Amino acid sequence: MKSQGDSFSNQNVSSDSRPLFTGKNVTAMDRWLATKLMDIVGNPPIGIKLWNDQQLIAPANCVATMHFHDRGALYKLLTNPDLHFGDLYSSARITVDGELVPFLETVYRAMDDVSKTGFASKLVNAWQKRPRPNSMSGSLDNIHHHYDLGNEFYEMWLDDEAMQYTCAYYPTPEATLEEAQVAKLHHVARKLQLKPGETVIEAGCGWGGLARFFAKHYGVKMRSYNISKEQLAYARDKAKQEGLDSQIEFIEDDYRNATGECDVFVSVGMLEHVGADHYRDLGQVVDRVLKPNGRGLIHSIGRNKPKLMNAWIEKRIFPGAYPPSLKEMMDIFEPNDLSVLDVENIRLHYARTLEHWLERYEENTDKISQHFDENFVRAWRLYLCGSIAAFTTGELQLFQIVFSRAQTNDVPWTRSHVYEQEGQS
Amino acid sequence: MKSQGDSFSNQNVSSDSRPLFTGKNVTAMDRWLATKLMDIVGNPPIGIKLWNDQQLIAPANCVATMHFHDRGALYKLLTNPDLHFGDLYSSARITVDGELVPFLETVYRAMDDVSKTGFASKLVNAWQKRPRPNSMSGSLDNIHHHYDLGNEFYEMWLDDEAMQYTCAYYPTPEATLEEAQVAKLHHVARKLQLKPGETVIEAGCGWGGLARFFAKHYGVKMRSYNISKEQLAYARDKAKQEGLDSQIEFIEDDYRNATGECDVFVSVGMLEHVGADHYRDLGQVVDRVLKPNGRGLIHSIGRNKPKLMNAWIEKRIFPGAYPPSLKEMMDIFEPNDLSVLDVENIRLHYARTLEHWLERYEENTDKISQHFDENFVRAWRLYLCGSIAAFTTGELQLFQIVFSRAQTNDVPWTRSHVYEQEGQS
Numbered sequence: 002m003k004s005q006g007d008s009f010s011n012q013n014v015s016s017d018s019r020p021l022f023t024g025k026n027v028t029a030m031d032r033w034l035a036t037k038l039m040d041i042v043g044n045p046p047i048g049i050k051l052w053n054d055q056q057l058i059a060p061a062n063c064v065a066t067m068h069f070h071d072r073g074a075l076y077k078l079l080t081n082p083d084l085h086f087g088d089l090y091s092s093a094r095i096t097v098d099g100e101l102v103p104f105l106e107t108v109y110r111a112m113d114d115v116s117k118t119g120f121a122s123k124l125v126n127a128w129q130k131r132p133r134p135n136s137m138s139g140s141l142d143n144i145h146h147h148y149d150l151g152n153e154f155y156e157m158w159l160d161d162e163a164m165q166y167t168c169a170y171y172p173t174p175e176a177t178l179e180e181a182q183v184a185k186l187h188h189v190a191r192k193l194q195l196k197p198g199e200t201v202i203e204a205g206c207g208w209g210g211l212a213r214f215f216a217k218h219y220g221v222k223m224r225s226y227n228i229s230k231e232q233l234a235y236a237r238d239k240a241k242q243e244g245l246d247s248q249i250e251f252i253e254d255d256y257r258n259a260t261g262e263c264d265v266f267v268s269v270g271m272l273e274h275v276g277a278d279h280y281r282d283l284g285q286v287v288d289r290v291l292k293p294n295g296r297g298l299i300h301s302i303g304r305n306k307p308k309l310m311n312a313w314i315e316k317r318i319f320p321g322a323y324p325p326s327l328k329e330m331m332d333i334f335e336p337n338d339l340s341v342l343d344v345e346n347i348r349l350h351y352a353r354t355l356e357h358w359l360e361r362y363e364e365n366t367d368k369i370s371q372h373f374d375e376n377f378v379r380a381w382r383l384y385l386c387g388s389i390a391a392f393t394t395g396e397l398q399l400f401q402i403v404f405s406r407a408q409t410n411d412v413p414w415t416r417s418h419v420y421e422q423e424g425q426s
Numbered sequence: 427m428k429s430q431g432d433s434f435s436n437q438n439v440s441s442d443s444r445p446l447f448t449g450k451n452v453t454a455m456d457r458w459l460a461t462k463l464m465d466i467v468g469n470p471p472i473g474i475k476l477w478n479d480q481q482l483i484a485p486a487n488c489v490a491t492m493h494f495h496d497r498g499a500l501y502k503l504l505t506n507p508d509l510h511f512g513d514l515y516s517s518a519r520i521t522v523d524g525e526l527v528p529f530l531e532t533v534y535r536a537m538d539d540v541s542k543t544g545f546a547s548k549l550v551n552a553w554q555k556r557p558r559p560n561s562m563s564g565s566l567d568n569i570h571h572h573y574d575l576g577n578e579f580y581e582m583w584l585d586d587e588a589m590q591y592t593c594a595y596y597p598t599p600e601a602t603l604e605e606a607q608v609a610k611l612h613h614v615a616r617k618l619q620l621k622p623g624e625t626v627i628e629a630g631c632g633w634g635g636l637a638r639f640f641a642k643h644y645g646v647k648m649r650s651y652n653i654s655k656e657q658l659a660y661a662r663d664k665a666k667q668e669g670l671d672s673q674i675e676f677i678e679d680d681y682r683n684a685t686g687e688c689d690v691f692v693s694v695g696m697l698e699h700v701g702a703d704h705y706r707d708l709g710q711v712v713d714r715v716l717k718p719n720g721r722g723l724i725h726s727i728g729r730n731k732p733k734l735m736n737a738w739i740e741k742r743i744f745p746g747a748y749p750p751s752l753k754e755m756m757d758i759f760e761p762n763d764l765s766v767l768d769v770e771n772i773r774l775h776y777a778r779t780l781e782h783w784l785e786r787y788e789e790n791t792d793k794i795s796q797h798f799d800e801n802f803v804r805a806w807r808l809y810l811c812g813s814i815a816a817f818t819t820g821e822l823q824l825f826q827i828v829f830s831r832a833q834t835n836d837v838p839w840t841r842s843h844v845y846e847q848e849g850q851s
Contacts, residue, residue, distance in 0.1 A: 305759070305765045326756070328756035328757075334752075340820060342770075345841065393835065410774060415772075
């Protein structure tokens with residue numbers, strides 16, 4: 002082992018006899034632990050550079066190199082990579098030489114393989130922690146954490162058309178972000194076969210983009226729920242400016258308190274915040290408000306199989322978030338006499354959406370830096386890049402589920418209507 | 427109670443002192459039990475006539491009347507309606523005055539309501555029995571029971587194009603059975619994006635219609651499994667006649683023994699026979715045979731929520747059959763690293779398919795009577811009518827699920843290709 006280490010850094014040879022945890026030198030123990038780290042995450046083709054700035058590991062087909070800038074960073078990462086990589090990257094105690102997205106894709110693929118067997122699997126599972134409870138007050142804290150960063154922050158990198166902070170739909174991969182977000186809203190509206198004058202209850206309305214779009218283009222009446230104050234203030238202002246305020250009721254309340262009855266229930270990008278323990282509640286809300294011949298659509302990030310959210314994203318970016326598997330999502334429908342009509346998985350569209358967001362984010366980092374520190378800028382970069390990697394490697398899915406009550410036969414005969422009008426928007 | 431009964435039949439007044447279970451007379455106890463039966467099944471708007479040929483119960487908006495021709499039939503039905511109605515109807519100890527499908531729809535709807543609460547719910551659940559085990563030898567017995575009745579029997583009422591004993595796809599409700607079965611095969615092929623020269627493994631091939639169609643119209647190589655001797659003999663003959671035998675390998679074996687590797691895995695109408703305990707096995711078979719960029723489709727009858735098959739159909743028509751809920755079906759995919767791309771529910775298309783089958787069945791009852799007794803003819807009529815009612819009332823669903831391996835990005839960008847070509851077949 003010594004000779005392998007020596008080839009990288011002569012200055013380390015003598016250091017082995019010095020205390021282990023001090024100094025800028027790299028010890029045999031440091032090198033051994035770096036190798037061990039690679040074993041644990043499944044030996045992806047990535048390089049390792051330690052704080053002496055020398056390449057310790059340089060595999061064939063090396064995709065990118067992870068650069069540790071101090072010993073503490075290496076030791077901290079080892080205790081829980083899933084949780085600590087994000088913080089260490091954000092504070093630049095770890096940097097990545099090379100492209101961040103391919104680096105993360107490579108690590109995700111290797112960890113996915115390793116999670117299937119043996120000791121490392123147990124370790125990886127032990128790193129996982131439970132999401133924060135989404136009781137009504139818990140949800141309020143969790144949503145405030147993420148969505149009340151300031152509307153200007155999101156305006157810098159979301160689309161100009163409808164300010165959609167959810168997966169777009171690209172009729173072709175070449176569509177622009179604005180085209181794709183508009184296409185997504187039409188795609189959802191067509192799946193729901195919206196008709197003028199119908200009433201729609203929306204659970205989780207973001208900045209109100211979908212509500213305004215449906216009111217304007219489909220002539221429906223919206224009742225839209227959200228618990229983020231900043232988003233709602235923005236949503237109400239915009240609706241007033243566009244003369245749509247008589248058609249839209251924005252309600253600052255939890256979706257579980259939804260009242261009235263509706264022809265259509267829609268929820269785009271909220272289920273991620275609901276938590277697996279509350280799917281039956283959500284189904285009961287739908288059952289309470291939906292008219293006998295009503296229909297609904299739930300659009301959510303999901304998984305191929307149950308797995309907790311990445312610990313760092315859950316802690317720093319999206320408290321309480323949990324992307325469910327389809328099996329888990331069925332707890333919304335099966336106990337509440339709802340019938341699933343259609344499920345579409347468009348995960349690669351989310352990767353494309355995130356690429357567009359990342360492009361704009363990078364164009365605006367100067368402006369963002371005026372309001373947030375460098376740690377924040379790096380954290381959000383990592384979050385966007387990590388999300389791209391999660392969708393391209395199949396770690397995450399994006400499901401749109403159309404449903405109706407079990408007893409109605411007033412359902413679309415085929416799905417061709419969704420595609421006949423595509424591109425005519 | 428006596429006066430109520432008296433108004434129907436004077437001859438019964440004196441009979442109350444005679445032994446309860448003999449004679450053609452109708453007793454107060456008989457009348458009370460008939461009323462009780464209606465309570466248990468949720469008081470649907472159907473009439474009751476007993477063996478004295480007088481109308482005992484005649485509700486407003488009466489859909490049809492159930493006519494008991496002997497006391498034993500009433501008492502037997504009371505012990506387990508789910509199981510015994512079929513046998514009693516088949517042997518004409520119960521007949522239905524009026525249309526059979528609306529009668530069954532009405533009863534299904536009422537029983538669905540009643541199954542949600544209270545004592546009757548427990549009773550209805552107690553009637554349910556477990557399906558027969560689908561071990562390899564169990565499957566052989568179960569499949570023989572249903573599919574080896576003679577190919578001529580099925581030829582009399584299935585489509586002439588591809589002899590499909592599964593749900594058709596009607597681009598419009600006006601399509602003929604032949605048009606709809608052809609459209610179904612194209613619909614499946616388009617969802618799978620079949621390309622010439624690709625290899626397809628088919629689990630459960632029936633009379634080989636799908637295999638011949640895919641080989642002929644899409645130029646693929648089929649390896650098709652079935653354990654029904656009669657079906658396979660028919661399938662091989664037909665393939666030879668059409669000069670397709672070099673493209674299709676029909677294998678008399680259980681799907682669990684499938685070997686080789688394939689670009690596409692397809693199973694249309696077999697999952698109903700697999701049994702919920704074996705979904706993981708099926709997923710493992712797929713995982714074993716599917717190439718890295720392969721994709722698959724499973725087409726099956728299902729449920730909105732878990733529930734056993736109707737006991738009579740399970741006993742007399744489809745031994746071992748179990749239509750799973752989507753949640754249950756996910757056991758095929760989630761433990762085996764498969765990714766669900768698309769789910770379509772076309773239950774109303776199965777109601778239409780069954781209506782077409784029933785029409786032809788009724789046109790051929792004279793011929794069928796030459797080979798089978800009247801009991802059989804009535805049993806199959808009930809099975810077809812009961813199935814129509816199960817799909818129109820939402821008791822049963824029809825799911826088509828498209829999937830790929832979790833790691834591949836070689837998946838369709840949108841689903842528009844399925845609809846662009848519709849009608850061009």
